Amino acid sequence: QVQLVESGGGSVQAGGSLRLSCVVSGRTLSSRHMGWFRQAPGKEREFVASISADSTRTYYADSVKSRFIISRVNAKNMVYLQMNRLEPEDTAVYYCNQGPGSVPWDWGQGTQVTVSS
Numbered sequence: 001q002v003q004l005v006e007s008g009g010g011s012v013q014a015g016g017s018l019r020l021s022c023v024v025s026g027r028t029l030s031s032r033h034m035g036w037f038r039q040a041p042g043k044e045r046e047f048v049a050s051i052s053a054d055s056t057r058t059y060y061a062d063s064v065k066s067r068f069i070i071s072r073v074n075a076k077n078m079v080y081l082q083m084n085r086l087e088p089e090d091t092a093v094y095y096c097n098q099g100p101g102s103v104p105w106d107w108g109q110g111t112q113v114t115v116s117s
Helices: none
Strands: 003-007 012-013 018-025 033-041 046-051 059-060 068-073 078-083 091-098 111-116
Touching: 003 091, 018 033, 018 091, 018 111, 033 068, 033 078, 046 068, 046 078, 059 068, 078 091
Parallel strands: 012 111
Antiparallel strands: 003 018, 018 078, 033 046, 033 091, 046 059, 068 078, 091 111
16 A cells, blocks of 8 residues: 655745645555645645656646756655745645556645645
């Protein structure tokens, strides 16, 4: 059974930074395209960023491009999201899972990010 555990969220002021981490157990990540997603109150879950299995390709939502950086360490079964120049609109619960186009594993609890103006 795959388990996803996200961490690193918190409350920051606009312009601040956070680094999210996701550890995956029950599967090796080395062959999987992985992604970060977020869900704001009252909204649908949306794509944020994804990274190919070998880290050579990354993809970002337009709203976070040039501010967020996705990375991974396959040997540790970990995926990261460095979030810079945070904006109040980034406030959401952040989740990791397989990248878009793959059937998602059961979602983890996510990690809350709150950005105040």
